[in-house]
Amino acid sequence: MSGTFVGMPAFPPPDPPAFPRAARDAVRDTTLRENLRHATHTIRDKRAKAVAELADWQQLREAGKRIKDHTLRHLDQYLVQLEESVTTAGGTVHWAADADEANRIVADLIRATGETEVVKVKSMATQEIGLNEALAAEGIRAYETDLAELIVQLGDDRPSHILVPAIHRNRVEIRDIFLDRMGSWGRPAPDGLTDTPADLAEAARLHLREKFLRAKVGVSGANFMVADTGTLVVFESEGNGRMCLTLPETLISVVGIEKVIPTWQDLEVFLQTLPRSSTAERMNPYTSMWTGPADGDGPQDFHLVLLDNGRTDALADEVGRQALRCIRCSACLNVCPVYERAGGHAYGSVYPGPIGAILTPQLRGTTSEIDASLPYASSLCGACYEVCPVAIDIPEVLVHLREKVAGQGGPGHRLEKAAMKAAGWAMDHPRVMAAGERAAARTRALHPKRPPGATAWTDSRDLPAFPEKPFRDWWKKNRS
Amino acid sequence: MRVALFVTCVNDAVYPATGIATVKLLERLGVEVDFPAGQTCCGQPQYNTGYRHETEPLVRRMGRVFDGYDHVVTPSGSCAAMVRDNYPRIGHKAAAEGRGPELGEIARSLGPRVYELSEFLVDVLGVTDVGAYFPHTVTYHPSCHGLRTLGLGDRPRRLLEAVKGLELRELPGADECCGFGGTFAVKNPDVSAAMGTDKVAHAASTGAEVLCGADNSCLMHIGGILHRQDAPLRALHIAEILLSTEAEPHV
Ligand code: SF4
Numbered sequence: 001m002s003g004t005f006v007g008m009p010a011f012p013p014p015d016p017p018a019f020p021r022a023a024r025d026a027v028r029d030t031t032l033r034e035n036l037r038h039a040t041h042t043i044r045d046k047r048a049k050a051v052a053e054l055a056d057w058q059q060l061r062e063a064g065k066r067i068k069d070h071t072l073r074h075l076d077q078y079l080v081q082l083e084e085s086v087t088t089a090g091g092t093v094h095w096a097a098d099a100d101e102a103n104r105i106v107a108d109l110i111r112a113t114g115e116t117e118v119v120k121v122k123s124m125a126t127q128e129i130g131l132n133e134a135l136a137a138e139g140i141r142a143y144e145t146d147l148a149e150l151i152v153q154l155g156d157d158r159p160s161h162i163l164v165p166a167i168h169r170n171r172v173e174i175r176d177i178f179l180d181r182m183g184s185w186g187r188p189a190p191d192g193l194t195d196t197p198a199d200l201a202e203a204a205r206l207h208l209r210e211k212f213l214r215a216k217v218g219v220s221g222a223n224f225m226v227a228d229t230g231t232l233v234v235f236e237s238e239g240n241g242r243m244c245l246t247l248p249e250t251l252i253s254v255v256g257i258e259k260v261i262p263t264w265q266d267l268e269v270f271l272q273t274l275p276r277s278s279t280a281e282r283m284n285p286y287t288s289m290w291t292g293p294a295d296g297d298g299p300q301d302f303h304l305v306l307l308d309n310g311r312t313d314a315l316a317d318e319v320g321r322q323a324l325r326c327i328r329c330s331a332c333l334n335v336c337p338v339y340e341r342a343g344g345h346a347y348g349s350v351y352p353g354p355i356g357a358i359l360t361p362q363l364r365g366t367t368s369e370i371d372a373s374l375p376y377a378s379s380l381c382g383a384c385y386e387v388c389p390v391a392i393d394i395p396e397v398l399v400h401l402r403e404k405v406a407g408q409g410g411p412g413h414r415l416e417k418a419a420m421k422a423a424g425w426a427m428d429h430p431r432v433m434a435a436g437e438r439a440a441a442r443t444r445a446l447h448p449k450r451p452p453g454a455t456a457w458t459d460s461r462d463l464p465a466f467p468e469k470p471f472r473d474w475w476k477k478n479r480s
Numbered sequence: 481m482r483v484a485l486f487v488t489c490v491n492d493a494v495y496p497a498t499g500i501a502t503v504k505l506l507e508r509l510g511v512e513v514d515f516p517a518g519q520t521c522c523g524q525p526q527y528n529t530g531y532r533h534e535t536e537p538l539v540r541r542m543g544r545v546f547d548g549y550d551h552v553v554t555p556s557g558s559c560a561a562m563v564r565d566n567y568p569r570i571g572h573k574a575a576a577e578g579r580g581p582e583l584g585e586i587a588r589s590l591g592p593r594v595y596e597l598s599e600f601l602v603d604v605l606g607v608t609d610v611g612a613y614f615p616h617t618v619t620y621h622p623s624c625h626g627l628r629t630l631g632l633g634d635r636p637r638r639l640l641e642a643v644k645g646l647e648l649r650e651l652p653g654a655d656e657c658c659g660f661g662g663t664f665a666v667k668n669p670d671v672s673a674a675m676g677t678d679k680v681a682h683a684a685s686t687g688a689e690v691l692c693g694a695d696n697s698c699l700m701h702i703g704g705i706l707h708r709q710d711a712p713l714r715a716l717h718i719a720e721i722l723l724s725t726e727a728e729p730h731v
Contacts, residue, residue, distance in 0.1 A: 019668070020667060020668045020669070020670065020671075023668060023670055023671050024670040027670045027671060027674045028670075033674075318576075337656055337657045337659065337675050338668070338671050338675075341671045341674045341675060342671050375530075376663075376664065376667045376668065377668065377671075378661070378664065379624070379657050379659055379660065379661025379664040379665075379672070379675070380528060380624070380661055380662070380664070381624035381628070381656075381657035381661065382624055382625075382628040382629060383624075383628070383655075383656075383657070385628070386628055396569070399527065399528055399530065399566075401530075402528070402529060402530030403530040403531070403532050404530075405530060406529065406530030406531055407530070416529070417531065420525075420526050420529065420531040420534045421531075421534055423525075423526070424523075424526055424531070424534040424535070424537060424538065427489065427520040427521045427523075427538055427541075428520070428537045428538060428541055430517060430518050430519070430520050433489070433520050433521075437492065437493045440493065457665065457666060457669065457704075459669060459673065460669070460673035460676070460677070460705060460708060461673065461676065461701060461704030461705050461707075461708055462704045462707040462708050463704060464494055464495075464700055464703065464704065466493070466494065467494065467495070467496050467497070469496065470492050470493050470496055471487050471491060471492040471493075471495075471496035471499035471500065472487075472492055472515070472517065474496055474499070474500055475499075475503075475515045475517075479503070479513075479515065480515075
């Protein structure tokens with residue numbers, strides 16, 4: 001990554017490296033690996049404990065899956081119902097087909113207020129569309145108020161985790177960022193700031209308090225939108241989100257269309273599964289809900305921007321659409337051995353880890369090098385599927401997307417296809433296969449330890465020596 | 481009882497000792513073993529890399545070759561998982577593409593008859609003590625497909641615990657992937673090697689002499705790292721440990 005960013009950097013990055021290349025650098029960064037290992041293992045162990053407390057976890061998981069699947073199957077109806085409910089509650093609904101349209105809508109809404117500064121509560125949808133950069137181009141500064149997002153923003157960095165965007169940073173790094181950068185964004189960090197969590201939190205609190213009290217416009221995302229009441233719901237841990245949602249005069253929420261659920265009752269499932277899956281908490285610290293403006297209380301003007309940006313394309317894919325069930329809990333990231341080594345940045349998208357590997361190529365297509373490499377960024381170990389609270393079969397979708405990528409040809413895959421075809425043919429002709437095995441066995445003394453062409457494999461591993469003869473020859477001699 | 485052995489392509493070509501141990505072990509337990517010579521590969525490498533169409537002839541072959549056997553036993557968790565978990569998907573997609581129902585039928589017929597070795601021993605034969613003797617310290621790596629897709633649970637461990645002379649050592653982070661993942665090891669070599677190196681470090685921390693597994697693909701990857709590191713630990717398939725007896729110890 002290079003260049004200076006105004007606020008959050010653009011997504012996707014200008015020239016994103018393909019996954020294996022980016023991952024190689026991350027694997028070699030020992031500080032990063034240690035930060036990630038420590039953080040993911042701590043949270044994954046906590047999650048396992050919190051989940052084990054519920055005897056009906058599997059039923060809750062199944063219920064969450066069903067609610068989401070049902071809603072996705074009737075998405076057109078529920079979105080129309082949502083629009084009616086929000087409008088009835090006094091809000092305004094805007095439809096955005098893609099990132100440009102959504103950014104234009106938000107910029108126009110902010111300009112209409114005459115403001116040039118807005119506060120934001122963590123929203124992945126706005127990161128997905130690069131809203132901060134789009135606003136910056138219009139002379140509007142967007143302040144991130146989620147603690148981790150603030151760290152990322154101050155550090156001219158990119159988020160690397162869904163829930164803990166600064167997971168790749170340790171306390172010392174965070175203190176340095178606060179000391180260096182807070183001053184140029186507002187209230188500077190206190191002198192003598194230490195790297196204790198309480199000190200860091202207090203510095204952020206003071207810095208942000210100033211922003212909250214000045215802001216006239218807030219921008220948010222939402223975890224859920226309830227169709228029958230027009231209510232939006234945000235889960236967060238710090239209360240900063242609640243400030244963003246209640247203090248400004250105008251509130252603009254940008255939300256992906258897949259976030260709708262039919263009724264209030266449906267929330268009961270996610271109120272249980274989301275906090276336990278994400279932060280290993282039994283109950284979420286701050287769950288804010290807002291239904292249109294209310295006279296004299298909170299924002300007096302409310303706008304909902306419904307974002308498509310590739311979601312209807314994903315919906316059309318029978319296997320791939322299950323990715324739209326995702327409730328962004330990040331449990332799959334925390335258990336993923338590949339994420340743990342490669343880090344979030346390697347995924348070249350606002351959605352890293354296993355969910356990113358299946359969601360991003362569906363939202364953006366598989367034509368770019370990074371997007372074509374994402375479905376292969378997994379060993380298919382299945383740990384992600386096991387923890388996912390809405391039972392997204394991530395390995396199934398990965399293989400499904402690999403088929404798409406392999407089918408479109410492109411560098412590497414043409415050769416690979418020929419090789420697969422040849423191997424498939426030989427394996428459908430047992431005599432040919434057996435002859436190959438015997439040839440390999442007979443020439444075993446000649447095999448180099450590190451054969452040319454297998455360099456990636458033999459960089460760190462030895463290949464096994466071929467046996468004197470294959471199993472089928474033993475069988476022939478001894479059993480038939 | 482008569483069963484068919486599905487030895488798998490990797491075992492056939494690279495690890496014949498595992499196939500031989502499986503045959504001899506089953507025979508020792510009174511099972512008659514057949515090796516249908518027309519068998520080759522379950523299609524897992526092709527399928528997992530995104531070449532589903534190239535997998536279909538192999539699904540048909542598996543259906544043909546193992547037709548008529550009540551039990552098909554394989555010393556490979558991932559190959560059993562391929563048949564049980566992915567063949568139905570292949571059948572479903574083929575049907576959706578209007579290419580005949582036979583793949584789906586093969587999936588339905590073959591899936592329930594395919595057993596990973598430890599499943600077969602514990603569930604079908606109902607034994608955990610197979611009369612083995614293996615006087616070594618052993619740590620067990622449950623490969624992902626066996627652990628999650630097949631749900632082997634503690635079957636392999638129960639088999640190992642019943643082995644005389646064997647001391648089982650707990651593997652830290654046992655349920656973490658070793659980083660093989662078929663073509664993943666080739667396409668993402670750095671991450672794969674990092675995962676494998678961590679696995680090896682965990683295994684070494686147990687002080688065990690042997691790292692045991694039920695999938696030679698994972699063992700090839702782990703063993704390759706062990707070999708490169710000149711580690712005092714060797715990777716061994718569970719079938720070879722279970723075959724070992726006082727009269728005929730595994731070296
Ligand atoms: S895919 Fe599942 S586990 Fe991963 S973030 Fe989404 S809901 Fe959570």
